[in-house]
Amino acid sequence: MKSFYLTTAIDYVNGSPHLGHAYEKVLADVIARFRRLMGDQVFFLTGTDEHGQKVQQSARARGIAPQQFADEVSAEFRALCTKLHISNDDFIRTTEERHKRVVRDLLQRLFDKGEIYRAEYRGFYSTRQEQFLQEKDRNPDGSWPEIFGEVTEILEPNYFFKLRGYQDWLVDFLKKNESFIFPRYRQKQVLEFLTEPLNDLCISRPRERLEWGIPLPFDENFVTYVWFDALVNYYSAVVDKPGLWPADFHVIGKDILVPPHAVYWPIMLHAAGLPPPRALLVHGWWTQRGAKMSKSTGNALNPLDLVTEFGVDAFRYFLVREMNVGQDSDFTREQFLVRYNSELANNLGNLVNRTLNMTTRFAGGVVPAPVDSAEEEPERALKELWKTTHTEFIQLCEGFQFHLALERLMVFLTAINGHIELRAPWKLAKSTEPGAAALLPTVLATMAEALRLGAALLQPVMPSTTEKIQAALGHAPAAAWRDELEWGTRLTGAKVSPGLVLFPRPEPEKK
């Protein structure tokens, strides 16, 4: 069995989870579930990024220890995973011993190889915010914004990683591995970034200013700073699991591609004698009225509210159906409701209820055997459509085009509903025409089988819905997904439930 190691970014614990975090987890989960269904041995990692100035400050503001603060927020992210039915195999926290040990080992290894050196760091420092500022933090007129208070230029000793020495190697690596980054146009952006010379990377902060970090093994007066700690999580989680490194995919947002994931990470690994990950999957942002959703902008949506209101599967469906992986999407409640009502409630929900209801009314609640000789063009057309639908669905998922895969599936469900309208079982049941007696069971069997297949395709995105539909159809799924996707007569004789409400009408919005 092929192993497939997949990760998400690890979330900062200085704020509660929002829709952007939820999306990344759902996207990665859909990939993980899809790969498992395709027969891979998946290892799926997510977690939290817990060190740094902001956590130290937030904890201090609340008068608690940073570890307690990190424990609380990390637990929120973990709870989010449960609530969203994320099938992660591990959850790593950067404050865990297993992680700190690997970070320190890696730093020591690089230090011993001469890849890390000590030098003076020069920068503009805000005492009020307790942080170094960057040129981009300045006002357009060159002054520093009010929130930073007094800003002074300071010099302090720090440790640097020799990034510059690996610039040519990285350019060469990216040129040789054209599909390292998905979508591909992002790889070009990285190469463009690499046309300017890289600076060596400052990887430390003195402990007297930042306590909440991992001490450098070769100088305990300093802690590692940001990326040397965070990125290593992908490796530290599997260091004791042979065969998993290098990761197959790191799923990340576009804000942390350049330079951390596309430049620092491959170089850090290469310098340490480890292979870089196989690929990066870079998604866009959820925005609100065009602005990136984030805690600091104050426009962050709480994903749990939507889950409570519409159910976890409708939430997952919307995120994956709406977002073209790589591009940004604006979140509006109106758009959510449009998809919920038209695609889930009216198309899928209706189909499920009609199928169960008609099987109950016209076949005593047991899926009848189709009569082959009664099959005509409409049944054959539906079977043909299934063939192209499921082949294309799989190809599209393999290329991360989940929004299009789901669109194809919706077309198939619409066609099943169309088939029901056309064949009108309620008329066939009353008809005295000679063919009607054989056509009725054939039509009922066709609609149930088509629904079973459509539900099977939905599984990576809406696992609970698939299970509910299978249970309502009295169907125990095949062990292998591929077998489950074959049109056949698996349902013949299955006892169905009389009805199933999957997508209740939402309450009218409170003003």
Ligand code: MSP
């Ligand atoms: N801790 C770092 C990542 C370290 S990975 C070794 C970090 N954390 S974060 O909490 O700010 O973001 C975590 C992930 O959520 C990132 O991939 C980021 O792109 C993603 N998102 C945060 N806001 C987002 C949106 N509004 N929309 C979609 N995803 C975005 O960065």
